[in-house]
Amino acid sequence: MTIRRTVLKGMLGLALAASVSGAALAQDAVKIGLILPMTGPFASTGRQIAAAANLYIQEKGASVAGKKVELIVKDDTGTADVTRRIAQELIVNDKVTAIAGFGLTPLALATAPLATQAKTPMVVMAAATGIITERSPFIVRTSQVVPQIGSPFGTWIAKQGTKRVITIVSDYGPGHDVESSFSEAFKAGGGQVENIRVPLQNPDFSPFLQRVADAKPEALLVFVPSGVGAQFMKQFVERGLDKSGIKLIGTGDLTDDDILNGMGDIALGVVTAQHYSASHDSPENKAFVEGFKKANPGLRPNFMAVGGYDGMHALYEGLKKTKGEGGEALVTAMKGMSWVSPRGPISIDPETRDIIQNVYIRKVERVNGELYNQEFETIPNVKDPTKAKK
Amino acid sequence: MSTDSIEARVQRSLYGARRWHPAEIAFWVLALAAFFLLPRQLLILNEIAILGLFALSLDLILGYAGIVSLGHAAFFGFGAYAAGLFAKHASADPVTGLAVGMSAAGLLGLLTSPLILRGSDLTRLMVTLGVALILGELANSLGGITGGADGLQGIMMGPVLGLFEFDIFGKVAYLYSLAVLFVLFVLARRIVGSPFGLSLRAIRDNPLRASASGVPLHWRLVAVYTLAAAYAGAAGALLAQTTQFVSLDVLAFHRSADLMLVLIVGGAGYLYGGLIGAVAFKLLQDVIASFTPQYWMFWIGLFLVLFVLGGRELIHGGIKAVVGRVARLGRRAST
Numbered sequence: 078m079t080i081r082r083t084v085l086k087g088m089l090g091l092a093l094a095a096s097v098s099g100a101a102l103a104q105d106a107v108k109i110g111l112i113l114p115m116t117g118p119f120a121s122t123g124r125q126i127a128a129a130a131n132l133y134i135q136e137k138g139a140s141v142a143g144k145k146v147e148l149i150v151k152d153d154t155g156t157a158d159v160t161r162r163i164a165q166e167l168i169v170n171d172k173v174t175a176i177a178g179f180g181l182t183p184l185a186l187a188t189a190p191l192a193t194q195a196k197t198p199m200v201v202m203a204a205a206t207g208i209i210t211e212r213s214p215f216i217v218r219t220s221q222v223v224p225q226i227g228s229p230f231g232t233w234i235a236k237q238g239t240k241r242v243i244t245i246v247s248d249y250g251p252g253h254d255v256e257s258s259f260s261e262a263f264k265a266g267g268g269q270v271e272n273i274r275v276p277l278q279n280p281d282f283s284p285f286l287q288r289v290a291d292a293k294p295e296a297l298l299v300f301v302p303s304g305v306g307a308q309f310m311k312q313f314v315e316r317g318l319d320k321s322g323i324k325l326i327g328t329g330d331l332t333d334d335d336i337l338n339g340m341g342d343i344a345l346g347v348v349t350a351q352h353y354s355a356s357h358d359s360p361e362n363k364a365f366v367e368g369f370k371k372a373n374p375g376l377r378p379n380f381m382a383v384g385g386y387d388g389m390h391a392l393y394e395g396l397k398k399t400k401g402e403g404g405e406a407l408v409t410a411m412k413g414m415s416w417v418s419p420r421g422p423i424s425i426d427p428e429t430r431d432i433i434q435n436v437y438i439r440k441v442e443r444v445n446g447e448l449y450n451q452e453f454e455t456i457p458n459v460k461d462p463t464k465a466k467k
Numbered sequence: 468m469s470t471d472s473i474e475a476r477v478q479r480s481l482y483g484a485r486r487w488h489p490a491e492i493a494f495w496v497l498a499l500a501a502f503f504l505l506p507r508q509l510l511i512l513n514e515i516a517i518l519g520l521f522a523l524s525l526d527l528i529l530g531y532a533g534i535v536s537l538g539h540a541a542f543f544g545f546g547a548y549a550a551g552l553f554a555k556h557a558s559a560d561p562v563t564g565l566a567v568g569m570s571a572a573g574l575l576g577l578l579t580s581p582l583i584l585r586g587s588d589l590t591r592l593m594v595t596l597g598v599a600l601i602l603g604e605l606a607n608s609l610g611g612i613t614g615g616a617d618g619l620q621g622i623m624m625g626p627v628l629g630l631f632e633f634d635i636f637g638k639v640a641y642l643y644s645l646a647v648l649f650v651l652f653v654l655a656r657r658i659v660g661s662p663f664g665l666s667l668r669a670i671r672d673n674p675l676r677a678s679a680s681g682v683p684l685h686w687r688l689v690a691v692y693t694l695a696a697a698y699a700g701a702a703g704a705l706l707a708q709t710t711q712f713v714s715l716d717v718l719a720f721h722r723s724a725d726l727m728l729v730l731i732v733g734g735a736g737y738l739y740g741g742l743i744g745a746v747a748f749k750l751l752q753d754v755i756a757s758f759t760p761q762y763w764m765f766w767i768g769l770f771l772v773l774f775v776l777g778g779r780e781l782i783h784g785g786i787k788a789v790v791g792r793v794a795r796l797g798r799r800a801s802t
Contacts, residue, residue, distance in 0.1 A: 158710045166511070
């Protein structure tokens with residue numbers, strides 16, 4: 078009897094100890110929920126960001142401020158209501174300190190009210206429409222804002238003496254943003270611009286390209302979602318527009334590092350503007366690209382990856398400042414933070430929680446047998462021009 | 468045998484089918500019990516209830532009337548946008564919004580029903596797909612109303628019946644969706660168990676003979692198509708209200724396609740197929756995706772192939788056996 082009782086007591090004690098240590102462990106862990114489109118048409122976004130986030134943890138160690146970092150990667154298939162449900166589950170069930178990821182604008186917008194309601198910091202690593210950061214005071218963005226690229230590019234193109242440009246953009250939110258920000262800046266610089274919109278789903282560019290061929294502008298600006306760029310390039314060459322003297326320009330989405338090398342020689346000479354190129358010349362970037370390629374053979378980091386990497390950095394540094402605390406303190410800690418990222422010097426605007434970064438003008442060239450966006454001019458410290466005006 | 472006795476027999480069999488089977492009662496008790504037993508899973512349960520209602524709607528036309536559709540998301544999305552816009556601009560009351568979403572989608576179903584009356588299954592597939600694509604493109608280009616690619620934001624829902632506020636844990640959301648699902652299910656069950664439902668099945672099995680026996684083919688199909696559209700609209704409205712957001716993908720093709728899969732998994736033509744399929748599909752997706760967020764589609768695909776190749780009879784046979792046993796137990800208990 079007594080023996081049995083002691084055994085029972087011992088077991089009870091063990092169970093208690095186990096549950097206490099379990100609770101202690103849970104307290105000592107910082108969980109970060111990473112919600113990304115890992116399948117479906119935007120799977121490459123998710124793959125890039127997840128790979129970069131894992132790389133960051135691998136490099137910097139899986140603990141911050143004395144707590145273990147646990148990354149929970151979830152697939153939202155690029156569907157807004159699923160993103161929201163997953164975010165809600167992560168907040169309510171897993172008690173995550175922060176949520177991150179968000180491959181597309183509607184996915185981020187659907188989740189924004191939750192971040193406010195639960196006071197959970199939300200790091201946007203990809204979605205790029207301007208309004209996102211205004212939808213919740215808990216949102217911090219480490220990717221880009223569309224007008225941040227389009228506007229300075231318009232000014233720069235006008236400065237090169239170009240007078241007539243036609244724009245072709247996919248008919249959806251970010252496409253409209255590129256069109257308006259570029260056109261506005263370009264017109265302000267004294268240029269003339271004509272706008273064409275093409276359907277987002279399965280676009281056939283040939284009728285639009287014919288219009289361009291007839292109008293003979295000096296340059297053609299293109300914005301299509303990454304992936305469709307290769308298709309566009311092919312039709313551009315098939316129509317013989319590459320020999321017509323019309324210069325092809327665009328935002329970096331056109332010559333995305335992820336697919337650029339597969340485009341072949343037709344991409345050579347295309348001038349684009351963006352915040353990141355895998356060939357950016359800095360020791361930080363060299364280390365980043367090397368680490369990334371080593372962990373993911375056959376994959377080259379693109380601007381999505383760098384957004385994920387920097388997002389993790391913002392969270393890590395923020396958590397160091399707050400000693401592992403989340404909520405408003407973490408957002409405050411990330412505000413105004415500045416560091417040297419693989420893409421160059423960047424900072425988080427303390428007022429808008431949006432990213433301030435350099436925009437580079439690049440040209441596609443062959444380097445060591447591979448195609449790269451070679452940066453040749455820098456426009457330093459660009460803020461989101463729309464918010465800066467307010 | 469006189470005609471009178473045939474009528475009497477039909478009536479008896481209809482009444483018999485209308486009686487609640489113990490397994491059915493068990494199903495709904497389980498659905499309610501899930502609220503208490505799985506407090507961490509309420510959000511996905513809510514999604515399952517909505518998908519179940521959506522699948523129920525497709526079952527009404529596919530399983531009972533034999534109308535194939537690859538564009539059922541048109542009604543789902545239309546209901547979602549109607550409910551979302553109503554909540555944003557008119558009233559935040561969920562039940563009124565639900566009625567608005569249902570009527571809007573039902574009206575759309577009525578208006579588009581002439582399209583499905585003509586042609587064969589193949590043309591129906593194409594026509595329904597086309598309607599959904601057109602609506603999707605409309606929602607994209609009418610950005611001023613629908614929010615376009617950014618989605619419809621700023622929906623604030625009031626409390627259900629003026630009493631229950633939507634919470635972050637999804638408690639109210641699940642109970643609300645489940646209640647709506649149950650009410651609409653009972654209604655559907657009554658309808659398919661009526662002479663009207665019987666005539667639908669006659670049309671499905673042999674339209675020529677049905678019309679020869681005096682069944683007004685066109686009106687029956689229009690009626691059931693409108694009803695199914697309203698059901699899909701209700702599912703869409705529930706989604707819009709419980710997530711307080713509507714994005715373009717409510718009209719996307721993958722929703723219609725997934726729905727077809729759900730019904731294939733669950734089996735069409737007995738109302739529970741959609742619900743069981745929804746549970747199986749969502750759980751499978753959620754469990755596998757949490758193991759491998761990148762490659763879960765492979766496993767789902769493999770499962771579906773195996774399932775269609777042979778597992779289906781096995782699983783359905785198993786379910787039927789269990790249901791039979793429960794029924795026998797129930798009968799024994801009652802006697």
